[in-house]
Amino acid sequence: MTSGITRVGEIELSYSVSGKGESTVLLVMGLGGRAADWGTRLPEILARRHRVVTFDNRGTGASSKPKAHWTLEDMARDAITVLDAVGAERAHVMGISMGGMISQLIALDHAARLDRLVLLSTHSGGPDVVYPSGEVASVFSTDPGTPVDVMMTRAMRLISAPGFAEAHPEAIAELVRLAVLQPTPWRAFMAQLQAIIGSDRSKRLSKVTAPTLIVHGDLDPLIPYPNGVALAKLIPNSTLITLEGCGHLPMWEVPEELGRIVGDFLS
Numbered sequence: 616m617t618s619g620i621t622r623v624g625e626i627e628l629s630y631s632v633s634g635k636g637e638s639t640v641l642l643v644m645g646l647g648g649r650a651a652d653w654g655t656r657l658p659e660i661l662a663r664r665h666r667v668v669t670f671d672n673r674g675t676g677a678s679s680k681p682k683a684h685w686t687l688e689d690m691a692r693d694a695i696t697v698l699d700a701v702g703a704e705r706a707h708v709m710g711i712s713m714g715g716m717i718s719q720l721i722a723l724d725h726a727a728r729l730d731r732l733v734l735l736s737t738h739s740g741g742p743d744v745v746y747p748s749g750e751v752a753s754v755f756s757t758d759p760g761t762p763v764d765v766m767m768t769r770a771m772r773l774i775s776a777p778g779f780a781e782a783h784p785e786a787i788a789e790l791v792r793l794a795v796l797q798p799t800p801w802r803a804f805m806a807q808l809q810a811i812i813g814s815d816r817s818k819r820l821s822k823v824t825a826p827t828l829i830v831h832g833d834l835d836p837l838i839p840y841p842n843g844v845a846l847a848k849l850i851p852n853s854t855l856i857t858l859e860g861c862g863h864l865p866m867w868e869v870p871e872e873l874g875r876i877v878g879d880f881l882s
Contacts, residue, residue, distance in 0.1 A: 620677075621700035623693055629677035630670035630697050634662030638730065639703040640881065642669045643694055643721075645712030645736075646811065647804045649676030651793045657866040660874030664882060665707070670697045672714075674803030684806050687713075687814040691720035695728060707881050709733035712838060712863065713807060716740065719816050722823045732827040733877055736835055736863050738842035739849055741817030751836040755808060759801040767794040774837040776862035786867045820849040827853035828880045830873065832861030854880075 616633040631650065640661050642653055650669035658667050671678035673685065673693055694717060698706055707730045710718030715737025722732050738744045746752065754770045771787045772780040780787050827850050831843025840857070847855035856876055858865055865873045 619700060621696055623673075623696045626673050626679040626681060626693070628670055628673065628679075628693055628697055628700075630668060630700060632666060632668050632701055633658060634665055634667045636662070636665035638665050638881070639698070639701065639706040640665045640667050641694060641698060641703070641706045641708045642667065643708065643710035643714030643717050644669075644672055644675070645710075645714045646807050647675065647799045648672075649793065649797050649799070651676070651797070652790065654789075654866050654870065656870035657874050657877075660870070660878060661881075664878065666701075666703075668697060668701050668703070668706070670694070672717075672807070674807055675799045676797045680800050680803050682802065685810060687717055687720055687810045688724065690717045690810065691724060694718075694721055695725050698728060704728070705730050707731045707733070709735065709877065710737065711735040711866070712737055713811055716811060716814060716816065719820065719823070720814075722825050722827070723816065723819050726824060729825045731881055732823070732825045733880065734827065734829045734846060735865060735873075736831055736838050736843075737846070738838050739817040739820055739846055740811075740815040742815075743817065743845060745839045745841045745845075747837050747839065754837070763795050763798045764791050767791045771864070774835075774863040775868060776832065776834040776836075776860055779862060779864075779868055783867075790867070817849060820846070821851060823850045824852075828877070829853055829855045830858060830865065830876060831855065832858040832863065832865055832868070834860060835863045837863040
């Protein structure tokens with residue numbers, strides 16, 4: 616694996632590259648997460664056939680943590696800058712949650728750089744989004760003074776499928792370890808959240824031309840499954856695959872199944 620830093624103006628973006636395939640797969644992480652939150656298994660599977668590029672979104676990991684607000688369009692341009700840095704004229708792009716929203720904007724605003732699009736556990740924005748309810752919605756309003764390990768343990772338990780945390784405590788522990796190692800500042804988390812709230816792509820998605828795979832867990836508590844169904848209706852030439860019994864974290868909950876599904880689609 617090789618690592619590097621690239622710049623967008625004053626913002627530094629940290630990225631890593633693994634695998635030696637002819638085609639490139641760019642992985643775009645979700646709200647508050649760092650590149651390491653993809654885990655190791657899914658990138659390993661994809662790296663058998665592709666060059667896999669991961670990066671820390673602005674505000675997270677080893678990338679800059681600006682105090683100013685920004686948009687998802689800014690984050691899509693960040694992703695294109697990473698592709699420039701690794702010399703990828705075109706790439707497959709896979710994003711999860713907020714990363715899936717950024718990936719939609721890559722497909723819309725930077726279509727010439729995109730081969731195939733994979734959207735995991737995400738939504739289109741707009742008035743018809745189905746939001747989480749009850750306790751799950753509270754992950755967005757945690758007291759900023761809460762210790763990182765406490766906050767992350769609770770959040771990962773809430774957004775994974777029922778019973779996953781009890782069956783796989785090692786996965787939750789690793790996600791918590793990564794968050795403690797590279798904590799996302801509260802102001803950066805809120806800036807990303809505001810960027811999500813300010814983005815409505817629903818009226819534009821009919822213009823996506825890339826072959827698109829939508830993968831959604833039917834037990835996703837954070838971005839409920841109907842959002843995946845709606846995406847499939849909005850994006851032409853798209854396919855929806857349902858992960859039965861899976862929550863919001865398929866790369867941790869079902870990495871082998873996800874790797875097979877995505878690998879088949881990209882190949």
